[in-house]
Amino acid sequence: MSASSILRVDRLSKSFRGLKAISDVSFAIDPGSITSIIGPNGAGKSTLFNLITGYLAPNSGEVHFSGRSITGLATNRIAGLGIARAFQIARPFRDLSVFENVRIGALFGKSGPRDVTATTARALELAGIAHLADRSAGALTVGQLRHLEVARAIATRADLLLADEPCAGLNPTETAAMIDVLRRIRASGVTVVLVEHDMPSVMEVSDRLLVLDAGSLIADGPPHDVASDAHVIAAYLGTPDSSASPSLSR
Amino acid sequence: MRRASLPAVVVVLACVIVLAAGPLVLPPFYVRVGQLMLYSAGLALAWTILGGFAGYASFGHAAFIGVGAFAAGLVELQLSGLPPALQLAIGLVAGALACAVLSAAVAYPILRLRGTFFAIAMLGVSHVCAELNNNIDFFQGSLGLNFPPVAPVSVEPETFFYELYLAAGLVVLTIAWWIQRSRFGAGLLSIREDEDTARMLGVPTERYKRMAFVVSAVLTGLLGVIYAHSLGYITTDSVYRDDTNLDLIVYSMLGGMGTLFGPVVGAFVLVFVIQVVLARLLDFHLFATGLLLVIIVLAAPGGILGLVRDFWARRRRDAAMPAE
Amino acid sequence: MNLVAQTIVDGLVLGGIYALAAVGFSLIFGVLHVINLSHGVLVLIGAYLALVFSQTLHVDPLLTIPLVMVVLFAIGYVYQRFLIQYTVGRTPLGSMLLTFGVALMLQNVMIWLFSPDMKNITPTYAFASFHLAGLAFDAVRVSALVASLVLLCCLAFLLKFSALGRVIRATAQQTLAARLCGVNVRHVYALTFAVSAAFAGAAGIVIGIILPFSPADEALWTLNAFVVVVLGGVGSPAGALLGGLLLGIANTLTAQYVGPAFPNVTMFLLLVLLLLVRPNGLLGNAFSASR
Numbered sequence: 001m002s003a004s005s006i007l008r009v010d011r012l013s014k015s016f017r018g019l020k021a022i023s024d025v026s027f028a029i030d031p032g033s034i035t036s037i038i039g040p041n042g043a044g045k046s047t048l049f050n051l052i053t054g055y056l057a058p059n060s061g062e063v064h065f066s067g068r069s070i071t072g073l074a075t076n077r078i079a080g081l082g083i084a085r086a087f088q089i090a091r092p093f094r095d096l097s098v099f100e101n102v103r104i105g106a107l108f109g110k111s112g113p114r115d116v117t118a119t120t121a122r123a124l125e126l127a128g129i130a131h132l133a134d135r136s137a138g139a140l141t142v143g144q145l146r147h148l149e150v151a152r153a154i155a156t157r158a159d160l161l162l163a164d165e166p167c168a169g170l171n172p173t174e175t176a177a178m179i180d181v182l183r184r185i186r187a188s189g190v191t192v193v194l195v196e197h198d199m200p201s202v203m204e205v206s207d208r209l210l211v212l213d214a215g216s217l218i219a220d221g222p223p224h225d226v227a228s229d230a231h232v233i234a235a236y237l238g239t240p241d242s243s244a245s246p247s248l249s250r
Numbered sequence: 251m252r253r254a255s256l257p258a259v260v261v262v263l264a265c266v267i268v269l270a271a272g273p274l275v276l277p278p279f280y281v282r283v284g285q286l287m288l289y290s291a292g293l294a295l296a297w298t299i300l301g302g303f304a305g306y307a308s309f310g311h312a313a314f315i316g317v318g319a320f321a322a323g324l325v326e327l328q329l330s331g332l333p334p335a336l337q338l339a340i341g342l343v344a345g346a347l348a349c350a351v352l353s354a355a356v357a358y359p360i361l362r363l364r365g366t367f368f369a370i371a372m373l374g375v376s377h378v379c380a381e382l383n384n385n386i387d388f389f390q391g392s393l394g395l396n397f398p399p400v401a402p403v404s405v406e407p408e409t410f411f412y413e414l415y416l417a418a419g420l421v422v423l424t425i426a427w428w429i430q431r432s433r434f435g436a437g438l439l440s441i442r443e444d445e446d447t448a449r450m451l452g453v454p455t456e457r458y459k460r461m462a463f464v465v466s467a468v469l470t471g472l473l474g475v476i477y478a479h480s481l482g483y484i485t486t487d488s489v490y491r492d493d494t495n496l497d498l499i500v501y502s503m504l505g506g507m508g509t510l511f512g513p514v515v516g517a518f519v520l521v522f523v524i525q526v527v528l529a530r531l532l533d534f535h536l537f538a539t540g541l542l543l544v545i546i547v548l549a550a551p552g553g554i555l556g557l558v559r560d561f562w563a564r565r566r567r568d569a570a571m572p573a574e
Numbered sequence: 575m576n577l578v579a580q581t582i583v584d585g586l587v588l589g590g591i592y593a594l595a596a597v598g599f600s601l602i603f604g605v606l607h608v609i610n611l612s613h614g615v616l617v618l619i620g621a622y623l624a625l626v627f628s629q630t631l632h633v634d635p636l637l638t639i640p641l642v643m644v645v646l647f648a649i650g651y652v653y654q655r656f657l658i659q660y661t662v663g664r665t666p667l668g669s670m671l672l673t674f675g676v677a678l679m680l681q682n683v684m685i686w687l688f689s690p691d692m693k694n695i696t697p698t699y700a701f702a703s704f705h706l707a708g709l710a711f712d713a714v715r716v717s718a719l720v721a722s723l724v725l726l727c728c729l730a731f732l733l734k735f736s737a738l739g740r741v742i743r744a745t746a747q748q749t750l751a752a753r754l755c756g757v758n759v760r761h762v763y764a765l766t767f768a769v770s771a772a773f774a775g776a777a778g779i780v781i782g783i784i785l786p787f788s789p790a791d792e793a794l795w796t797l798n799a800f801v802v803v804v805l806g807g808v809g810s811p812a813g814a815l816l817g818g819l820l821l822g823i824a825n826t827l828t829a830q831y832v833g834p835a836f837p838n839v840t841m842f843l844l845l846v847l848l849l850l851v852r853p854n855g856l857l858g859n860a861f862s863a864s865r
Contacts, residue, residue, distance in 0.1 A: 076449045085450070093443035095508075104440045107433050108452035156451060307667055359850045366609050366666040370800055371849045374842040377797075381839040492793060496674065503671065533686065540678030547672040548660055 006031040006160055006191050007052070012061035014051055021047045023215040025061070031159070034182060034192045036202045036223075039212035040236055045195045048212065049162055053085055054078045066159065082110045084158035088165040090145035094138035098129060098148055101137050102155045109156025119155055126184050127151035128177060143174040150181060154190060161185060163194040167201055179205050203227065211235065262423075269416055273409040280526075281408045287521045288415035289477060293494075294501035294513030295422045296469035299429060300462045301499065302508045305442030306361070309369040310376030311470050311498050314349045316490040317379060318471025319478035321348030323395040334400040342475050349471030350464055352379075357460045364445075373495060380490035391486035397479045411480040418476055422469050423514070429465070430510050438462055442508070493539075500539065503546050506555030515554050576708060581830045582823055583709050587719045589822020590815070591784070594722035595777035595795060596802035597729060597814035598770030604809025604861045605746040605766045606654075606662055608669040612677035614795030616771050619680070620646060620778025621787050622688055625695050635695045635783055636721055642779060643772040650771025655764040662763065677792055684789040692786040695779070718780045725776050730811040732769070742766050746809065746861035794838075801845045807857030816857060 005028035014022040022044045029035050037045050050056040052063055054075040062071045070078050079085075084105075093101050099120060106119040124130040127147045132140070140148060146166050153161055163182070167175045179201045182192050196202050202209070202223070209226040211219035213235040219226045226232055269288070273281050293315070301307040322341030329337050356375060363371050383391035401410035429435045437458045440448035449455045478484050497520070502508075505516025520542070528534050550557050599613040620642050627638040657676070661669040702713035733739035745752040745762045753759055781787065781795075798821070806817020821841065828840040848855075 076452065079450050080452050091444050091447045093440055093447075095443060096439065100436075100439075104436060104448070104453070105451050107436055108448075108454075110452070113433060152451065360846070363849055363853070366670060367849050367853050369667070369670065370609070371846050373797070374845040374849075378839055378842040378846065381836070381842065385833065385835045385839070496678075499671065534682070536678045536685075537682035540675040540680075540682070543671055543675030543678070544657075547668050547675065548657075551664075551668065 004031065005029055006066055007193070008064040009048075009052070010062045010064070012048075012051060012063065013059050014047060014056060015059055020215050022051060022058070025212070025215075025217045027210055027217060027220055029160075029191060029193060030207075031191050032186065032189060033207040034186050034194070034205055035208045035210060036206040037193065037195045037210045037212060038197070038199075038202060042214075043212040043235075044215045045212055046164070047215075049085070049164060049195060053083060053162065079156070080110060082157070082159040083162065084109075084153035084156050084160070085162045086146070086149040086153045086164060086166060088168050090142075090149045092137035092140070092145055092148055092152075094136070096137055097134050098137055098140070098151075099124070099133040101148060102151045105152040105155030106157075110158060114157075119157065123151045123155035126154060126188060127181050128184075143170050143177070146170070146178060147181060150178075150185070154185060154188075158190065160191045160193065163192060163196075165195055165197065167196060167198045175201055266416070266420060270413065273406070273412050278408055281412055283521065283525045285408070285412050285415050285480065286525060287518050288412070288419045289473060290497065290501060290517035290521050291514045292415065292419035292422045292473045293470060293498055294505075294517040295419070295426045295510075296466050296473065297498040298502050298508075298510075298513045299426055299438075299469070300466040302502050302513065303426075303430065303435060303442065304438040304459060304462045305508075306459065306463070307369050307499060308372040308466075309495055309499065310372030310374070311466070312490050312492070312494040313372070313376040313379045314353065314467045314470040315474035315477065315494065316376075316383060316486070317352055318345030318349050318474035319484055319489045320383060320389055320391070320395060321345045321471075322475040323397055323478060323484065324389070326398060327395070330398065334398055334402075337398050338400040338475075338479060341479070342472055345471045345475035346468045349467045353464045353467030354460070357463045361456070361459045361463060376490065376492075376495060380486055383490065384486040394483055394485040395478075396483050397481070399482070400479055407480075411476070414476055415473075418473060422473070423510075425465070425469065426510060429462075434458060434461070496539070500543055500546075502553070503551075504542065504553050506553035506559075507551075509553075509555050512553050512555045519554065577830070580709050581826045583711075585823030585826035586819055587711075587715050587822070588825060589819035590719040590722045590726075591777070591780055591818070592798060592802055592821050593806075593811075593815040593818025594725055594773065594780060596799035596818060597726060597811050598772075598774040598777070599796070599799035600803045600807075600809055600814050601742075601770045601773075602767060603803060604859060605742060606658075606763050607666070608658060608662060609666060609673070609800075610658075610767075610770070611670055611674040611796055612680065612792075613673075613770075613774055613799050614792035614797075615677045615680045615684075616646060616650070616774040617778040617781065617795045618684060618787060618789060618792050619649070620775025621695070621782035622684060622693075622778075623775065624779040624782055625693060628695060635697050635779055636717065639721070639725075639776050639779055642775045646775035647768045647772040650768035651764045653771070654767035655760065658767065659760055659763065677796070681789045681792055688789070690788055690790065692788045693782075694786050695782040697783055715784050718784050721780050722777070725773060726811045726815060729769070729773060733811070738765065738769075742769075743861065797845070798841070801841050801848075804845055804848045804853060804855055807855030808859040808861070810857060810860035813855055813857040813860060817855060 007029040322345040325344040401407040501516035502513045506512025628635040802817035807813025825837040
């Protein structure tokens with residue numbers, strides 16, 4: 001845990017009516033890296049993102065961004081500090097063009113409107129949709145919309161991008177294109193944290209993996225170490241003698 | 251801020267010059283129709299700053315016409331010794347201030363509502379203002395308010411008010427034009443499209459909505475003050491009118507909701523149809539407006555400008571098709 | 575003390591009628607998510623039809639209720655199926671403006687047919703009154719109230735226990751699931767609107783015997799319905815009754831203690847206030863219980 005981690009989560013907990021959705025989770029993200037949060041369904045990955053971005057208030061624990069505490073701040077304030085989120089269900093401004101969509105991000109992002117056109121163009125380039133700039137956002141495919149989400153998010157000059165299942169529902173070609181975009185974003189200096197299910201892509205692109213299971217962090221480290229961790233395997237597949245796994249004698 | 255395109259500016263200026271020459275060649279009836287067209291276009295533009303740009307369609311903007319008019323009238327009642335131009339100027343300031351205060355006060359609660367709830371709440375506000383105006387003696391709503399004649403002696407009142415409406419309309423157009431091209435306008439647009447996402451991207455949605463609301467209200471009020479002077483004598487019913495509330499929405503819908511010139515086109519067309527085409531058929535006005543509304547909603551939700559835009563898009567697409 | 579009690583009782587009597595006049599609007603808002611700005615016009619059509627029928631058939635106006643309801647049921651079905659349906663599911667502004675346009679057109683038609691003057695339906699017992707527990711009751715208002723309550727109960731019964739009522743409620747709660755179960759949603763929407771129109775018409779008759787009416791009143795009855803719904807809740811006769819009674823009492827208390835010209839101000843203030851505090855009404859949205 002380096003002293004200059006861009007995002008630090010300390011003993012974060014959240015319960016919903018007695019159910020512990022997130023239980024005592026702590027980790028720190030290095031700037032300029034790509035970290036993937038993985039885990040079985042219902043592990044609490046979306047809840048974790050919601051806690052970090054201020055949609056939900058934690059029951060206990062803290063979140064620090066670039067050294068300052070953002071626990072309990074309103075969502076749009078957190079957005080203004082340099083954290084951007086790209087959603088799985090894209091919400092483009094349908095009647096506007098792709099360019100105008102991304103321009104909104106550049107106009108209102110962190111530290112005010114600076115070099116708006118240049119920032120917009122750069123965001124479009126990084127996201128690989130510069131050729132769609134004049135197309136109406138309402139006419140894009142799902143894959144293109146994801147790229148738009150990402151472009152609009154990084155146009156806000158964010159230092160940290162939280163991407164919510166950016167590859168969900170995409171075919172292999174589209175998935176590879178999205179992974180490429182995330183790499184380019186990392187290369188431009190933006191830290192990326194993503195929630196993803198697509199294992200091959202996650203293994204390929206991540207500098208580090210965080211594994212959540214039933215609200216707790218059960219592994220934290222480089223991809224290959226985590227993938228061979230017994231606890232992680234058990235979380236996904238069950239242990240050999242558990243009743244949940246299929247029995248050959250049936 | 252994006253530059254206004256030079257051809258567009260030239261066209262608009264040319265139209266203004268042509269319109270300004272109107273009273274010199276048109277008979278009095280058409281000058282009066284022209285007044286109504288310009289007044290309505292100005293109101294439509296003021297409305298659209300909130301309704302078309304930000305997507306907060308108000309069903310009660312007549313409230314500001316009334317508040318502006320009565321504020322001006324009550325103040326001017328105390329100024330009978332002053333020259334008419336000064337009276338008008340002070341009246342305009344009074345009307346603008348009253349609308350600014352009212353809209354700023356109402357904005358905080360009412361802008362928390364969205365869509366239909368906002369629309370109906372504004373209708374409620376309009377009616378509350380109208381009822382209070384009518385029932386509280388101080389406002390002289392039922393008694394009526396007289397306005398001093400402000401047209402210079404050398405000019406026909408008809409012509410004077412025509413040119414005044416034209417000037418006022420131009421001011422409102424310029425303001426709306428400026429807003430549309432500014433960062434503020436881009437923010438309003440994003441609010442219209444998806445307010446929650448806009449907030450997430452850092453748009454100060456609450457502040458922008460309030461600003462749009464107040465600007466829209468003040469401009470409406472200013473036009474209301476001019477209208478009251480052109481009538482000379484007003485009661486509650488002359489300014490707090492439900493048909494005005496409706497017309498303001500129809501202008502933008504007819505011309506093209508969300509565009510800058512749509513409301514102007516819509517206002518010109520609707521006023522012309524009702525006042526000129528249907529002039530002899532007074533009994534048909536409600537029916538005609540209603541029918542027009544039904545047709546627009548069903549057949550042309552993008553309004554006249556939307557139809558034009560679709561037409562050109564189809565022409566371009568056909569032209570780009572390779573020859574079979 | 576007696577004056578307060580009398581005022582409140584008067585308010586309750588009026589309120590029951592407001593409830594009937596609003597329940598159709600509430601149903602449409604809850605099921606189709608359409609704000610029917612032509613609701614007031616449908617109410618007035620009921621009043622004018624009752625006027626015509628009671629004069630030509632020489633019957634008591636309250637007895638024309640079944641006939642008027644049938645006529646308005648038919649009108650409502652066609653109106654929804656072939657006009658309003660095109661705006662369902664699109665922006666709410668679309669259906670509002672469409673119904674507003676229709677309201678203007680129908681208002682004009684009524685002016686042509688019946689003149690813009692105030693009209694009245696006077697039943698034979700028009701000037702009778704009686705006393706109960708020291709409070710005065712006007713016979714016409716009481717019979718109007720009784721009719722309103724009976725009709726509200728009928729509607730509640732229809733929604734809760736009949737097959738049609740079940741289908742309407744199912745469609746309102748989960749439209750897609752209803753479709754998947756074979757429900758013809760367009761037909762159900764049209765039937766719902768037809769029911770709403772029928773009850774609006776019945777309300778018109780009830781209103782027509784106690785108040786003078788003219789085509790210009792249509793906006794007021796639509797707004798009235800809106801306030802009742804915002805007060806009491808969306809989609810249920812119980813909500814409409816609660817809202818109606820509250821509005822009725824607010825109206826009579828304002829008229830008595832603030833001034834006869836102020837009830838409308840109270841109504842609009844209540845509207846704005848409640849939209850801010852609890853837009854779905856005191857009883858909430860009857861169809862979203864499962865969400």
